[in-house]
Amino acid sequence: MFGRLAVEDGPVPRAPECARRPDHRTLTGILRTEKAMRVRVDPLVCEANAVCVGLAPEVFDLSDDDELEILRPDVPKGDADRVRHAVRSCPKAALTIEE
Ligand code: SF4
Incomplete structure (x- = not known):
């Protein structure tokens, strides 16, 4: 009724190699974390x-x-919390803020 599975001799086939580097997700996460945030002002609203x-x-x-100037639109990571508070x-x- 049920036949036996035929097992071929030889090495077990491996899954194809991932085209991505093994640390791809980690590297992407680091780059995302390190990206500076950007702050903008709407001059028509600012008083x-x-x-x-x-x-x-x-x-x-x-x-x-008496117009607001943004001295550093790409906010360094160290200043991000204070700038968020200011916003x-x-x-x-x-x-x-754009992140
Ligand atoms: S806090 Fe800054 S952006 Fe907001 S109204 Fe005052 S000067 Fe303009």
Whole structure:
């Protein structure tokens, strides 16, 4: 009724090698983590009250014309938490973050 499975002699076939490097996912994760975040201001919404300047002066500044200048749009990782806090604290919601 049931026949026996035929077993061929020779090496067991291996699965094809993955084209990706073995550490691909890890490397991608590291690159994603290290990527700087980017902060932008909507100049039509900003009222130049300098709340963000007070919280992260290395990233935000006011010009002589009372317009917000973003000194470092690509925020270094070390400043990310303070910049997030400044963005959340903007009373006009004029700042946005891209990550
Ligand atoms: S806190 Fe907001 S409204 Fe105030 S200067 Fe910064 S971006 Fe403009």
